[in-house]
Amino acid sequence: MFVPVSCDALLYHWPKATVALILINVAVFVAMLTGRIDPLHGWVLMYGQGLHPTEWFLSLFTHAGLGHLLGNMFFLWTFGLVTEGKLGSLRFLACYLLIGAGESGLEQAIMLHASPGPGSLGASAAIYGLMAMACIWAPMNEVKMVGFFGYYFFTFDVAVGLLSAIYVGFDLTLVMLLGSDAASSLLHLTGAVIGGVLGTVLLKRKLVECEHWDLFAVLRDEAGKPTAAELAPPSAEAVAAHQQRRSQEAKRKILAYLHINEAPQALLLIRKLQDLKLPLELNRNEQLSLILGLHKHKRWAESAPLMAKFLEEFPDDSAAVRLRLAQICLVELQRPAKTLELLAPLSSAALNEKQNLLRKELTKVANKQIAEGAVELDEAI
Numbered sequence: 001m002f003v004p005v006s007c008d009a010l011l012y013h014w015p016k017a018t019v020a021l022i023l024i025n026v027a028v029f030v031a032m033l034t035g036r037i038d039p040l041h042g043w044v045l046m047y048g049q050g051l052h053p054t055e056w057f058l059s060l061f062t063h064a065g066l067g068h069l070l071g072n073m074f075f076l077w078t079f080g081l082v083t084e085g086k087l088g089s090l091r092f093l094a095c096y097l098l099i100g101a102g103e104s105g106l107e108q109a110i111m112l113h114a115s116p117g118p119g120s121l122g123a124s125a126a127i128y129g130l131m132a133m134a135c136i137w138a139p140m141n142e143v144k145m146v147g148f149f150g151y152y153f154f155t156f157d158v159a160v161g162l163l164s165a166i167y168v169g170f171d172l173t174l175v176m177l178l179g180s181d182a183a184s185s186l187l188h189l190t191g192a193v194i195g196g197v198l199g200t201v202l203l204k205r206k207l208v209e210c211e212h213w214d215l216f217a218v219l220r221d222e223a224g225k226p227t228a229a230e231l232a233p234p235s236a237e238a239v240a241a242h243q244q245r246r247s248q249e250a251k252r253k254i255l256a257y258l259h260i261n262e263a264p265q266a267l268l269l270i271r272k273l274q275d276l277k278l279p280l281e282l283n284r285n286e287q288l289s290l291i292l293g294l295h296k297h298k299r300w301a302e303s304a305p306l307m308a309k310f311l312e313e314f315p316d317d318s319a320a321v322r323l324r325l326a327q328i329c330l331v332e333l334q335r336p337a338k339t340l341e342l343l344a345p346l347s348s349a350a351l352n353e354k355q356n357l358l359r360k361e362l363t364k365v366a367n368k369q370i371a372e373g374a375v376e377l378d379e380a381i
Helices: 016-033 053-061 066-087 089-110 124-137 160-181 183-204 215-219 236-259 263-275 284-296 300-313 319-331 336-343 353-371
Strands: 002-007 045-047 117-120 142-149 152-159
Touching: 002 066, 016 053, 016 066, 016 089, 045 053, 045 089, 053 089, 066 089, 066 124, 089 117, 089 124, 089 183, 117 183, 124 160, 124 183, 124 215, 142 160, 152 160, 160 183, 236 263, 236 284, 263 284, 284 300, 300 319, 319 336, 319 353, 336 353
Parallel strands: none
Antiparallel strands: 002 142, 045 117, 142 152
16 A cells, blocks of 8 residues: 655645645544534435535545545645645635536536436545646656555655556556446546646646746656746846846745745745845844744854844844844854843843843853953854
């Protein structure tokens, strides 16, 4: 048995909708087990009883057993990371429901004249649609798979494109061999077709950014390479507009890194922008988020210049930052003289009781180190 558990695709958006969908699926499954939901009352796609749009949506959250639920949720998490990471929560949710409800509506319409009774349930078709979208947008990204063999398990990586081809190929083979007896495979393939068409349309309309690593670029052997239009000498206006777009996209990535507690990666991107002389403006809260994120990773020396810059930009709102920077200079950077310089502008009246105690303690320790002949070698700030 093999299940996907994660993907290395860069998250431009935190997968909030994916997590919400998983929680809803689990909640509905528990409600079914406890008898609070009767699946035959609107939660299963029925055949031969007319068209019922509510069933198109509700059946997406119903599962036949624990194995069915767990398998689907692992796949939803993995491919939700890729698709929601590029689309954002609202557009991702719209695509997910469109694929799932679209497949269910088509299925119920085809089976209008079948014998009345329960037809199908589950999120598999919608998830196959997400898998097809991920294959088109990020075929070279790798999915971490976990394999189970008895009580043992092992992990390995496989490209999104290859994994999608394996699952679609398997279902296609079953359909060719068994025909209509392979009903679940037919539903999977229908979801994949809808997702593939939707993913292609969104890509061609430039509503997702794949940075030339999409499936079509890979098949043309142009993956990661600039297009002919990008190689042509641009006008001054085009250069300015391009730089503005790059700055905006970079800031979006920086904020995404901060949101997932990857401040060191955000700082690397900021430095790259500085090397390229591209403009970047971070407001007060964004700067504090970057500083605090670096502190969580104990990147004291890298945070110190950012804190000094913050003090220059926001001198009237910096007592706590000044105290923290003084503490870092003393404890982490061994710069007692710089510590005293930072503490000098602070008055007792501007600090609360706890801050005053910290200021006095830092002053005492810094003076003691200077008296003992401390030599400052670090010029980080």
